[in-house]
Amino acid sequence: MMHRLTSSTLFLAAALLASTLHAQPIEEHPGYFPLDELQFLSPDDLSVEINLRGAMLRLIGKVAADDDPEFARVMNNLEAIRVQIAPLDRLQADDVRKGLDTGVAMLENKGWYRMVMTREEGEEVHIYGRERDGDLQGLTVLAMEDDEVIILNLVGRIDPDQLGSLMTGLDLPEVSVE
Numbered sequence: 001m002m003h004r005l006t007s008s009t010l011f012l013a014a015a016l017l018a019s020t021l022h023a024q025p026i027e028e029h030p031g032y033f034p035l036d037e038l039q040f041l042s043p044d045d046l047s048v049e050i051n052l053r054g055a056m057l058r059l060i061g062k063v064a065a066d067d068d069p070e071f072a073r074v075m076n077n078l079e080a081i082r083v084q085i086a087p088l089d090r091l092q093a094d095d096v097r098k099g100l101d102t103g104v105a106m107l108e109n110k111g112w113y114r115m116v117m118t119r120e121e122g123e124e125v126h127i128y129g130r131e132r133d134g135d136l137q138g139l140t141v142l143a144m145e146d147d148e149v150i151i152l153n154l155v156g157r158i159d160p161d162q163l164g165s166l167m168t169g170l171d172l173p174e175v176s177v178e
Helices: 002-022 054-064 069-077 093-109 160-169
Strands: 048-053 078-087 113-120 123-132 135-144 148-158
Touching: 048 054, 054 069, 054 078, 069 078, 069 148, 069 160, 093 113, 093 123, 093 135, 093 148, 148 160
Parallel strands: none
Antiparallel strands: 048 078, 078 148, 113 123, 123 135, 135 148
């Protein structure tokens, strides 16, 4: 009886510890980037804002499982998807460029590495990754196109082989490096 009680107690303690570890604030995840610290987009500027975490990402994974199992696996590995989009007609292009430069400096100062950078004809794209223990733990995109600015932060384990599926599933432009 005592052995069974001890085993049950240990199991309960392990379950509580696991749920506590899983419930860590998203801000403490190595793949999290504080979009609000960029401070060049206000909530009034945004035309789109997406903040998906935990249960919603798992639901998306379940819904996508039959049609796109690879995308579903990617969703199940993510902790959060955060997107902000603002039309440039509400913003000053120079302020946006300065904001992107500030974001790039913040990413690099926090240990993120540049994966892709392109600048051509008024468009600018910066894609940064953050690794821990050999795994890609976060992806941040800072982009200015002809008519909008896009900021994206994916938090969680990301398999580089699945990036194409992720970009397609989220209806984001795929980046080709020539």
